[in-house]
Amino acid sequence: MTGELSESRVNGPRVWAVGGGKGGVGKSVIATNIAASIARGNESVALVDADLGGANLHTLLGVPSPKTNLADFISKRVSSLGEVMTPTPIDNVWLVSGAKALVEMANPNFGQKSKILRHISALEVDHVVLDLGAGTSFNVLDFFLAARKGVLVVVPEPTSVENAYHFLKATFFRKLKRAQPRAQVKAAIKEVMNGSNRSKVKTPRDLISQVWSVDPDVGAALVAEASSFRPALIVNRTDHPSHERLGEDIVTACRDYFGIRLQFLGSLPNDKLVVRSVVEQKPAAQYFTQIPFVSAMRGVVGNMTYVRPRAS
Amino acid sequence: MIIRPEDWEVLGIEPGADIGQVRRAYRHRRSLYEPAALATYNLLDDEEREGMVDRIEEAYRRIMGSEPPAAPQPSPSPIKPEAANEVAIGNAPDPLSKPGAHLRFHRMAKGFTLHQIAVETKIGVTILEQIENEDFEALPAPAFVRGHVHQFARELKLADAYEFAKFYLTKMQGGGGDEDE
Numbered sequence: 082m083t084g085e086l087s088e089s090r091v092n093g094p095r096v097w098a099v100g101g102g103k104g105g106v107g108k109s110v111i112a113t114n115i116a117a118s119i120a121r122g123n124e125s126v127a128l129v130d131a132d133l134g135g136a137n138l139h140t141l142l143g144v145p146s147p148k149t150n151l152a153d154f155i156s157k158r159v160s161s162l163g164e165v166m167t168p169t170p171i172d173n174v175w176l177v178s179g180a181k182a183l184v185e186m187a188n189p190n191f192g193q194k195s196k197i198l199r200h201i202s203a204l205e206v207d208h209v210v211l212d213l214g215a216g217t218s219f220n221v222l223d224f225f226l227a228a229r230k231g232v233l234v235v236v237p238e239p240t241s242v243e244n245a246y247h248f249l250k251a252t253f254f255r256k257l258k259r260a261q262p263r264a265q266v267k268a269a270i271k272e273v274m275n276g277s278n279r280s281k282v283k284t285p286r287d288l289i290s291q292v293w294s295v296d297p298d299v300g301a302a303l304v305a306e307a308s309s310f311r312p313a314l315i316v317n318r319t320d321h322p323s324h325e326r327l328g329e330d331i332v333t334a335c336r337d338y339f340g341i342r343l344q345f346l347g348s349l350p351n352d353k354l355v356v357r358s359v360v361e362q363k364p365a366a367q368y369f370t371q372i373p374f375v376s377a378m379r380g381v382v383g384n385m386t387y388v389r390p391r392a393s
Numbered sequence: 394m395i396i397r398p399e400d401w402e403v404l405g406i407e408p409g410a411d412i413g414q415v416r417r418a419y420r421h422r423r424s425l426y427e428p429a430a431l432a433t434y435n436l437l438d439d440e441e442r443e444g445m446v447d448r449i450e451e452a453y454r455r456i457m458g459s460e461p462p463a464a465p466q467p468s469p470s471p472i473k474p475e476a477a478n479e480v481a482i483g484n485a486p487d488p489l490s491k492p493g494a495h496l497r498f499h500r501m502a503k504g505f506t507l508h509q510i511a512v513e514t515k516i517g518v519t520i521l522e523q524i525e526n527e528d529f530e531a532l533p534a535p536a537f538v539r540g541h542v543h544q545f546a547r548e549l550k551l552a553d554a555y556e557f558a559k560f561y562l563t564k565m566q567g568g569g570g571d572e573d574e
Contacts, residue, residue: 237431237533238533238537239431239434239435239515239516242431242432242433242434242435243434243435243436246434246435246436283441320531321519321531323431323517323519326432327431327432330425330430330431330432330433331432333405333422333425333432334425334432334433334436336405337403337445338433338436338437338441338445
């Protein structure tokens with residue numbers, strides 16, 4: 082690519098994390114197609130396989146397991162993350178593979194995590210898409226929180242909806258606990274959780290109001306944290322009219338119950354061709370551009386990357 | 394009664410919204426916090442759920458100055474009013490060739506509405522209805538359907554719920570079993 086650097090390149094890449102409590106809801110397929118969809122708009126994307134325990138984005142992209150990967154970076158065999166970035170069959174999409182990452186790498190310590198994040202923001206691309214593993218380990222939560230936008234994937238099944246709420250709750254509590262000033266925040270949360278009112282604390286919203294009554298300054302800090310927590314939501318594999326409202330309904334329930342404002346990016350229809358694209362190792366957004374899944378994906382990516390113009 | 398700012402917030406509408414909007418918002422909010430609603434699956438315990446419903450009804454009362462209408466049906470495809478009064482007539486349809494009708498027969502024979510089954514099993518009314526109608530296109534993946542059918546059959550105390558779920562799956566996947574007509 083030539084020409085001057087786009088604004089995003091100057092400020093570092095925009096980082097998107099794709100997560101969600103449950104395995105098998107389509108996180109990796111969605112991450113890959115988000116990357117392919119962004120790339121068709123002529124911006125460059127690094128797709129990072131942050132599912133350190135079970136990486137397989139290379140397979141979805143139809144490339145052999147790259148020779149270097151995240152494990153090499155974590156174990157310092159290579160000095161920069163950029164060195165493990167490999168080209169893919171899709172123009173403008175680069176892969177940082179997690180393939181063959183050792184089991185002990187699945188839970189990097191705090192220093193390793195910070196280093197990965199630092200290097201991610203130094204990658205010379207416009208966007209970074211992080212594909213997170215399933216579950217609610219601190220590792221997953223921290224990457225989700227570090228991204229410019231964390232994207233939660235849900236399918237219209239009770240188990241998935243249930244896990245999504247667990248995930249949101251865990252992420253939100255993690256964010257509150259790490260708020261500044263951290264020592265006072267921890268102390269205030271501890272006081273509330275050990276106090277006589279602890280049975281009233283079921284949601285993050287309850288926690289904040291209880292903390293507020295113990296320590297108004299910390300309460301205010303938590304409110305600031307809460308208002309900056311705006312994960313996005315994708316409903317995947319919708320195939321029934323009753324699924325149409327699910328995304329907005331989850332947004333409503335999160336607001337009512339948790340006091341969390343989600344941004345609904347859109348629904349992706351269940352589509353047999355997506356399964357075929359996985360089997361044939363050809364990302365749908367690149368090879369099946371006319372199917373409903375891909376046009377819905379374009380809408381999702383448009384909502385995700387949209388930047389409200391600043392009034393000048 | 395004085396309308397408080399949070400009443401509008403509870404219903405998720407702009408202050409001063411018209412009557413139609415208030416009614417629609419109320420119905421939608423109520424259905425969102427029905428026990429079998431997918432969007433709030435296992436999010437709230439019973440006490441919290443009731444608290445939420447109370448808040449919604451209170452907001453409606455304050456805004457409208459009148460009692461809320463009877464609770465709406467919990468699903469996007471509500472049971473038809475007459476459905477609850479339907480009775481099972483004759484013998485149970487064959488479980489092998491008509492498993493959906495077989496379930497419906499036993500449900501009605503025991504006097505349950507789909508809603509009651511939904512509350513007990515936490516399976517949505519829509520799914521239960523699709524199971525009874527053998528609407529295989531609309532139903533989720535067979536692995537989930539097997540679980541739902543098993544639960545449904547167990548709720549109806551069918552002799553062998555597990556075997557029955559297997560029959561159902563066999564028909565759903567188009568193998569074995571005699572076809573209708």
